[in-house]
Amino acid sequence: MRRTRTLTHRAALTAATVTAALVLAACGNDSSSDSGHTGGHGSASSSTSADATAGAHNAQDVSFAQGMIPHHQQAIEMAELAADRASSAGVKSLASRIEEAQGPEIRTIGGWLTSWGEHVPTSSDSTTESMPGMDHSAGSGMPGMKNGSDMDDLAKASGTDFDTMFLTMMIDHHEGAVAMAITEKGKGMYGPATSMADDIVTAQTAEIAEMNKLLGKS
Known part of the structure; x- marks a missing residue:
């Protein structure tokens, strides 16, 4: 019985560790995605500004x-x-x-x-x-x-x-x-x-x- 409880406890810890790792990875991906999205907007803004300057008279x-x-x-x-x-x-x-x-x-x-x-x-x-x-x-x-x-x-x-x-x-x-x-x-x-x-x-x-x-x- 004690051995069964020990195995069950270890399995629960492993599952919790995997879940935590998946959550952290997801957060990391979201952050990277947001960062890239912001960069995209920055580039578009810079391009628009450059076009406006080139067309100004x-x-x-x-x-x-x-x-x-x-x-x-x-x-x-x-x-x-x-x-x-x-x-x-x-x-x-x-x-x-x-x-x-x-x-x-x-x-x-x-x-x-x-x-x-x-x-x-x-x-x-x-x-x-x-x-x-x-x-x-x-x-x-x-x-x-x-x-x-x-x-x-x-x-x-x-x-x-x-x-x-x-x-x-x-x-x-x-x-x-x-x-x-x-x-x-x-x-x-x-x-x-x-x-x-x-x-x-x-x-x-x-x-x-x-x-x-x-x-x-x-």
């Missing part, structure tokens, strides 16, 4: 976008004249590349402004007396923008005269775009806009060097 971004569209439009207008007026293959090649690069940028920038609920400039908005895009004194226009008389003179030129006039005007035009892009890089908030500004600085600075070389100023 400020007044400088709007100003840059609304200024760069007409600036690009005029550069393309100038470049289009080179097809049947320029005598230099180098000028024609450069003009073609300007059209290819700046046309898509205009469409991209217009998409930003539309998504922001802002006005998208058209060619009819382009005046040199009052342009958005950067700080400048009244009446000075955006940097590098040409007035109607300049554009008329370019349209009337041909051959080597056109080449020289085109290159001189486009260098000034590019320098204006680079100045606007540098302002955007320093003050803008919208990631795609500051990234495009960086590309503009790089590409147009290289084209300025190319144009100076074509003018024999390298």
